[in-house]
Structure formats: C-alpha cells, structure tokens
C-alpha cells in the first residue's frame with residue numbers, strides 16, 4: 564500500500580481530514596506521534612522518580628504508614644534510683660573519720676556489718692552524716708531509699724511505697740502486709756541497694772523490714788543507743804572544735820578563728836546550735852561577738868525558766884534567739900510555727 568492509498572483509507576474513515584491538503588494531515592500525524600512519544604518518556608521518568616523516592620524514604624526510615632505504637636517495657640530492675648533523699652548540704656563540714664568508719668563497717672563482710680546505727684543526741688548531725696554518705700557513694704548503689712522512721716504507720720506506708728518504684732506486681736495489693744513481704748523479698752533477691760531508716764525509735768519498730776541476708780546496706784539513725792544485738796553501733800558526738808570553727812566560717816562567710824572558737828565553745832560544738840547561730844548571723848549581719856553576747860544573756864534567762872528535757876539548753880537558747888527575731892519581723896509566722904510544733908517534725912508536707 565502506498566501513501567495515497569493510505570490517505571484514501573484514512574479519508575474514508577475520517578471524512579473531515581479530506582477537507583485539508585495532504586501535507587497538513589501529514590504534519591498533524593507527525594505532531595500526534597511526537598506528543599505520544601513525549602508523554603511516554605514523561606510517564607517513564609515519573610515512575611523512576613517515584614521508585615527512587617520510595618528507596619530514599621526507606622533508607623531514612625520515613626514512612627507514610629502510621630507509626631506503630633512504641634513497645635512499653637516495664638523495667639524490672641531500677642538503675643541508679645534515689646528516693647526521698649534530701650538535698651546535699653553545701654555547708655557540710657568535717658566528719659571524715661566517721662564517714663570512713665561507716666564505709667569500712669558496711670563493707671567489712673562481718674555478719675552484722677551491713678547494718679549500722681548512728682546514735683547520739685538530737686542535733687549532733689546523725690542524719691547529715693547519712694545524707695552525705697549516700698551522696699558520696701551514690702555511684703556504688705543502684706538504689707537508695709530514705710525512710711522516715713519515727714512514726715511506725717508512716718514508715719509502713721513508705722516502705723510499701725517501694726513496691727511501686729520497683730514495679731513489683733504486688734504494688735496495688737489491698738493488703739499492705741503482702742506488699743511489705745514483696746518488697747522484703749525483692750531486697751533479699753537483689754544487691755547494691757542502700758536503705759536509710761532515719762530517726763528510728765527502737766529496733767522493734769524497724770527490724771521487721773530487714774531482709775535476712777546482707778545483700779545491701781542499711782544505715783539507721785537514732786537517739787536510742789540500744790542497738791547492739793541487731794547492728795553495728797557508731798556513736799556520734801558533737802563536732803571537734805576545728806570542725807565547729809570551719810563550719811561557722813563556711814556558713815557565715817565571715818569571722819576569724821578566734822571569735823569563731825569562742826562562739827563554738829559557748830554553743831558546746833553542737834552542730835544544730837552552730838547551724839542556728841550561723842543562720843541568724845548571716846540573716847541579720849551580726850558579728851560572732853555580738854551573737855555570743857546575745858546568747859549568754861538569753862541562756863541565763865532560759866536557765867532561770869527551767870531546763871529543757873528533749874534538747875540541751877544550748878538549742879533552747881539558739882532557738883529562742885531565732886524565734887524572737889522571727890516574732891519581731893514576721894509576727895504572723897509564729898502561728899505557723901505553733902502549728903508545725905503539733906506535727907511530727909520530719910513529716911511536714913512541703914506544700915504546707
């Protein structure tokens with residue numbers, strides 16, 4: 564078939580084309596072929612780009628599919644967890660010998676070595692030593708828990724609270740005794756933990772919370788000296804004079820060795836009394852000598868009133884000086900202090 568025959572056939576099929584000369588129809592046909600070819604090439608390029616972009620998305624982990632929900636893994640063993648431990652005291656001073664003795668006793672491997680009691684009068688710094696020990700050895704324990712132990716009911720609920728922190732299945736049991744048993748079992752099965760029972764009244768109140776074996780360490784602080792049958796006892800005395808002087812200068816950022824020495828002597832080197840004096844001196848910009856004068860006057864008044872039973876008269880005096888200053892500047896704060904006096908000293912909620 565030649566071109567004119569083809570033209571005739573197409574003309575019969577599409578009579579409209581016969582209206583135009585042959586060369587016009589030929590050009591239209593060639594243009595149609597070129598358009599079809601271009602669109603084929605474009606289609607192929609689009610498919611290539613789509614495939615390429617799919618590969619890139621895959622490589623960069625981006626997906627247009629909705630993300631699957633993350634898998635929740637309940638940790639069974641906490642790492643480096645610290646609970647209820649108070650802030651480290653930036654003015655912590657001295658006590659190097661007792662801290663070393665405490666560490667050596669806890670790690671001695673002796674039968675009762677893993678349980679140590681810091682005993683001594685109120686305000687000698689037992690709790691401070693326990694806090695400082697915990698911070699100094701934080702890296703060596705996986706788990707540190709501070710338990711206020713003065714009130715048996717509060718202690719039981721704090722101890723049971725461990726179950727939640729440890730993700731124990733018994734954590735939501737209605738029976739508190741069952742939770743306590745579970746926590747005790749966990750302590751027996753795990754190592755590298757430190758429990759601090761602060762301000763315990765007697766062994767009867769806390770013995771039930773100890774696992775049988777020494778897989779971890781226990782520090783108890785108590786005013787009661789009778790613990791010999793249960794744990795190692797480390798008696799805590801007041802500061803050495805050099806510690807008192809260092810503390811007063813560090814706490815107030817003023818004074819000299821001589822005036823600090825005289826004040827420390829009057830305060831009986833008792834850390835709590837030194838802290839109260841230091842706070843007052845810093846707050847009111849008083850000198851060591853003036854505070855000493857104030858202290859001696861106030862003490863003779865207090866001694867006339869009769870001796871305090873819970874704390875030595877040193878504390879009663881330093882406390883009274885601070886109390887009078889607060890009363891003068893913030894009379895409304897006294898009502899709050901009276902309210903606190905009715906509450907257990909260690910359990911006042913921060914929100915109050």
Ligand SMILES: Nc1ncnc2c1ncn2[C@@H]1O[C@H](COP(=O)(O)OP(=O)(O)O)[C@@H](O)[C@H]1O
Pocket residue numbers: 652654655656657658683684685686687688689690691692784810834835836838
């Ligand atoms: N080593 C210390 N360095 C600095 N301040 C101390 C030290 N020991 C005790 N204190 C101060 O004395 C206060 C009473 O100490 P604390 O440990 O609570 O006594 P305790 O537990 O024996 O009753 C603390 O709040 C702190 O201000």
Ligand SMILES: [Mg+2]
Pocket residue numbers: 689690691761762784
């Ligand atoms: Mg204490």
